[in-house]
Amino acid sequence: MTTPPENRHIYTVSQVTREIGVIFENTFGMGVWVEGEVTNFKAASSGHFYFSLKDSAAVLVCAMFSRANRELKFKLQDGIKVVCRGKIGVYGARGQYQLIVEQVEPKGIGARALAFEQLKEKLSKEGLFDPAHKRPLPFMPCRIGIVTSGAGAAIRDILGILKKGAPCVGVVISQARVQGEGAAEEIARGIEELNQFGALDLIIISRGGGSAEDLWAFNEERVARAVYASRIPIVSAVGHQINTSLADLVADLFVETPTAAAKIIVDKKNALLSDIEGLKHELGFAVAQTLSGLKNDLIALRQAIKSPLDRLHEKAQLVDDLAGGLTQHTRQLFNLTGERVAALIHRLEALSPLAVLSRGYSLSMLVSDGRVVKSSVEIKRGDKVKTILARGAFVGSVEEVIDEGKTVV
Amino acid sequence: MKEKQSFEDEIKKLQKIVEELSSGKLTLGEALKKYEEGIKLAQSCSQALQEAQAKVESLMKKDGKFSLKEFAGEEEEKA
Numbered sequence: 438m439t440t441p442p443e444n445r446h447i448y449t450v451s452q453v454t455r456e457i458g459v460i461f462e463n464t465f466g467m468g469v470w471v472e473g474e475v476t477n478f479k480a481a482s483s484g485h486f487y488f489s490l491k492d493s494a495a496v497l498v499c500a501m502f503s504r505a506n507r508e509l510k511f512k513l514q515d516g517i518k519v520v521c522r523g524k525i526g527v528y529g530a531r532g533q534y535q536l537i538v539e540q541v542e543p544k545g546i547g548a549r550a551l552a553f554e555q556l557k558e559k560l561s562k563e564g565l566f567d568p569a570h571k572r573p574l575p576f577m578p579c580r581i582g583i584v585t586s587g588a589g590a591a592i593r594d595i596l597g598i599l600k601k602g603a604p605c606v607g608v609v610i611s612q613a614r615v616q617g618e619g620a621a622e623e624i625a626r627g628i629e630e631l632n633q634f635g636a637l638d639l640i641i642i643s644r645g646g647g648s649a650e651d652l653w654a655f656n657e658e659r660v661a662r663a664v665y666a667s668r669i670p671i672v673s674a675v676g677h678q679i680n681t682s683l684a685d686l687v688a689d690l691f692v693e694t695p696t697a698a699a700k701i702i703v704d705k706k707n708a709l710l711s712d713i714e715g716l717k718h719e720l721g722f723a724v725a726q727t728l729s730g731l732k733n734d735l736i737a738l739r740q741a742i743k744s745p746l747d748r749l750h751e752k753a754q755l756v757d758d759l760a761g762g763l764t765q766h767t768r769q770l771f772n773l774t775g776e777r778v779a780a781l782i783h784r785l786e787a788l789s790p791l792a793v794l795s796r797g798y799s800l801s802m803l804v805s806d807g808r809v810v811k812s813s814v815e816i817k818r819g820d821k822v823k824t825i826l827a828r829g830a831f832v833g834s835v836e837e838v839i840d841e842g843k844t845v846v
Numbered sequence: 847m848k849e850k851q852s853f854e855d856e857i858k859k860l861q862k863i864v865e866e867l868s869s870g871k872l873t874l875g876e877a878l879k880k881y882e883e884g885i886k887l888a889q890s891c892s893q894a895l896q897e898a899q900a901k902v903e904s905l906m907k908k909d910g911k912f913s914l915k916e917f918a919g920e921e922e923e924k925a
Binding site (some may be wrong): 559576577580582587596604605606607608610612628631633634669683706709710712713716717719720721723724726727728730792801 | 853854855857860861863864867868869870872874877879880881884885888891894895896897898899900901902903904905907912914917
């Protein structure tokens with residue numbers, strides 16, 4: 438049935454539009470959460486985002502202005518499932534209702550994995566994972582900090598190993614929830630407070646095994662940045678997972694389990710003790726060498742410097758040697774000469790007149806002057822002549838002189 | 847636990863003493879003195895590492911100030 442013209446309430450388009458807006462406000466209030474899949478995403482040159490959220494039966498047009506989308510921690514793209522908070526309103530100029538989005542969160546594993554990858558990329562570009570930024574662990578940590586849950590396997594494992602293997606290491610624990618809402622904030626604050634407290638050589642951030650979901654706090658940006666900003670070196674020991682968390686990537690060192698982190702400290706202590714033993718031995722050996730060397734020097738010097746008595750004995754010995762030699766030579770010389778003398782004597786004897794005499798010859802000499810008579814002219818009749826025979830002699834007087842030439846009868 | 851000189855410094859000192867002694871250039875008096883010094887260093891380091899009295903504590907912050915409380919294990923988590 439048509440209403441007669443005078444009974445109709447006639448709205449203008451703008452009025453209708455305004456009314457619709459009011460209805461939306463009344464129904465949805467100033468903010469509403471809507472989940473759906475992103476579709477028709479477009480980022481305008483102005484910086485504003487325009488997209489739609491859809492589910493199996495309907496589509497909701499969305500706009501996210503640059504002021505809001507600047508805060509986005511991940512990139513919106515078609516296909517990902519999200520949860521949006523915003524205000525439902527009317528875009529009068531186009532006669533369209535839309536959701537003005539203030540905040541977006543990824544929903545579901547796929548979306549979260551994507552967000553993770555995007556965050557990882559962002560932090561990597563900023564240099565948070567840069568190996569050059571990583572510090573070497575302290576030579577021997579004397580006092581360490583641990584950020585972990587006060588209950589739970591991680592702290593129990595770490596303390597157990599330290600107590601047994603390196604009870605010299607002091608521990609300061611900053612307790613934090615390691616999963617669930619607000620865990621990331623507590624972990625980050627724990628790291629910051631331990632840094633403020635100071636006097637620590639190393640910090641371990643840790644939690645025991647769990648699902649990827651359970652470990653998610655260690656993938657939060659807040660934690661990653663706190664690890665990067667830490668002045669004290671950090672070892673990350675998160676879960677027994679295969680995938681590394683962002684905290685692992687930023688840390689100065691990451692290990693697979695809390696146990697492994699504690700073992701590093703115990704190993705350092707044992708290695709140091711063993712090094713010290715080694716050095717003690719080297720010390721002993723070196724000093725023994727030095728002493729032995731000095732002793733040898735002393736002996737050598739003593740040899741070089743002889744006492745006057747020793748020198749005297751040496752000289753005496755030398756004299757004896759020489760004398761002995763002299764005697765021997767002299768004796769030899771004598772023997773030789775003796776032989777020669779004997780030989781000469783023999784020759785002499787052979788030449789001796791006495792030897793001649795023994796052959797029958799005799800020697801006559803004048804008694805008066807002892808002259809040996811060699812010629813008949815030297816004697817005359819009546820001279821007394823002594824004749825020497827080989828044995829004995831006789832005296833005679835000359836009876837007759839016979840001159841040379843005249844034969845003897 | 848020793849605070850004054852780090853382990854690293856002490857070990858370096860000890861290594862230097864061993865080098866000096868090995869050089870054979872020391873007099874008897876110097877050698878014995880260095881040996882004694884080295885042994886003392888080694889002993890004090892070893893002893894510190896073999897101590898077993900280190901504390902395990904919880905960090906508390908109240909009114910902007912830090913304090914330490916003995917850690918008993920299985921405690922309540924920070925609120």
